[in-house]
Amino acid sequence: MLGAMMNRPLLISSLLEFAVINHPGTEIVSRRVEGDIHRYRWSDAALRCARVANAITRLGVKPGDRIGTLAWNTYRHLELYFGVSGMGGVLHTINPRLFPEQIAWIVNHAQDRIIFVDLTFLPLLDAVRAQLKTLEKVVVLCDADAMPAGRDDLVCYETLIAAESSTFAWPEFDERSASSLCYTSGTTGHPKGVLYSHRSTVLHAWASLHSGGLNIGRESVVLPVVPMFHVNAWGTPYAAAMSGAKLVFPGPGMDGKSLHELIDAEQATLLLGVPTVWLGLLTYLDSINAKMDSVKHAVVGGSAAPLSMIRAFDEKHDVFLIHAWGMTETSPLGTVNAPTEEVLALPKEERYLRQAKQGRPIFGVDLKIIDDEGQELPRDGRAFGRLMIRGPWVASGYYLQKDSPLTDGWFDTGDVATLDAGNTMQIVDRRKDVIKSGGEWISSIDLENIAVGHPAVKEACVIGVPHPKWDERPLLLVILKDGASISKEELLGFVGKSIARFWLPDDVIFVMELPHTATGKLFKLPLREQYANHLLKQVS
DSSP states (O other): OOOOOOOOOOOHHHHHHHHHHHOTTOEEEEEOTTSSEEEEEHHHHHHHHHHHHHHHHHTTOOTTOEEEEEOOSSHHHHHHHHHHHHTTOEEEEOOTTSOHHHHHHHHHHHTOSEEEEOGGGHHHHHHHGGGOSSOOEEEESSOGGGSOTTOTTEEEHHHHHHTSOSOOOOOOOOTTSEEEEEEOOOSSSSOOEEEEEHHHHHHHHHHHHSTTTTOOOTTOEEEEOSOTTSHHHHTHHHHHHHHOOEEEEOTTOOSHHHHHHHHHHHTOOEEEEOHHHHHHHHHHHHHHTOOOSSOOEEEEOSSOOOHHHHHHHHHHHOOEEEEEEEOGGGSSEEEEOOOOHHHHTSOHHHHHHHHTSOBEEOTTOEEEEEOTTSOBOOOSSSOEEEEEEEOTTSOSSOTTOOSOOEETTEEEEEEEEEEOTTOOEEEEEETTTOEEETTEEEOHHHHHHHHHTSTTEEEEEEEEEEETTTEEEEEEEEEEOTTOOOOHHHHHHHHHTTSOGGGSOSEEEEOSOOOBOTTSOBOOHHHHHHTTTHHHHHHO
16 A cells, blocks of 8 residues: 655745745855856756756757766855756766876767856866767856857857856756766776766755755855866755755865965854864964854865864864764765764763764665675674665666676675764775784774874875785885974884774885875875885895
């Protein structure tokens, strides 16, 4: 027997319509590529989203067609989020930090017909444009007077949408229809496309709002520093439309000074970004002896935040740093280490250790850890194994790939993790990065976070390198802060205070830079190749 309830599809356009009716006056503030601050309201945004939908319909875009973007976090990008997906198109957000050849490959793989591009990224697109087989038009996200001179191959965004009606009859269709496409960073082989649906996107936004998630509400002022070109800015544009939260977009201003200006001017309460961004912000605030008085919570994802960062947010700014975990394939939210009364009541140092974990799954997400034979491991906080996930916003496959990535309905994240009795998850390492030494496992993430806790260290990377006796041993690579100095022995002494003796790296190498993926994570593959013989030479 089925229930006798209405069956209304969960569509991205319904989020926009809800925002217009329920919080039309809520502000959306953006730092534009041009440098100035733009502000308008959801009521204004909805009219321009309709113009976008009308414009691309007139250009021949049909439901299911892929439309690319190379753009910062701004109001114009937001309009594409709703205008393209709302009319039935598939918004393909392209990560400009990928290598040019990867960008060309994914545009061709996605078969993008139109690309909307910010002026900043136009040279990047120009460099690969001759290789793009399906591209019909390039639309530049700027005013007419900012258009590059003598470029009749480009279309001005503002001119394009100005000619259109500000009303559009948003169609109803199957909520399982594709809404947006995001590619993984592709550290090995070609990037893989993750195709989100309207249903998965709306459910993901819904789940992020509650207190066990990101706790976004009508009173929130949200500044997503996490890019809209990577995993849809963790879903915050959709969550804001649903909740009525004020959105503050940083545009290209990702440096500490620019972020602080926006935080202070707009009284942001919730920040979202990766550790490298927060390091830059904290360093800048220290340099001018300033605080973030309005901010209550800062969410960190992408990679683990060291204890020193958790402590700095709390002790210097009274900001609770919230760990969240996910990946492109999980839309991305999987777990959130949201503050609870129990955690807040702990002594500070104990609380910081709890905050360092990646948290509990939000409703809709199931987690388990398994061994190499596929057997589920206990949730005791000690056993660690392959982290498996399933849920309504977790990928069941990759775009245009026939082989399923699922095992018995579960997605293998590639992470090694623990789960405790309260189902709190902590990442131990990426499976490809965990170090096996003499039959024992060593977490490169833990070692990196301890090393970064030293005041002289700007960034640290730990890799496993071959050893004739122990199979692998950890090697620590370090970038020092400007003007700082420390000896190898001093740094190893600092690290050694917090770990078991066999975890201690065999050597420290001071470097000027470290490679990163397009999403800002440490890229360890070339380092393992570069230093493969480092310890072998020392032993011999």
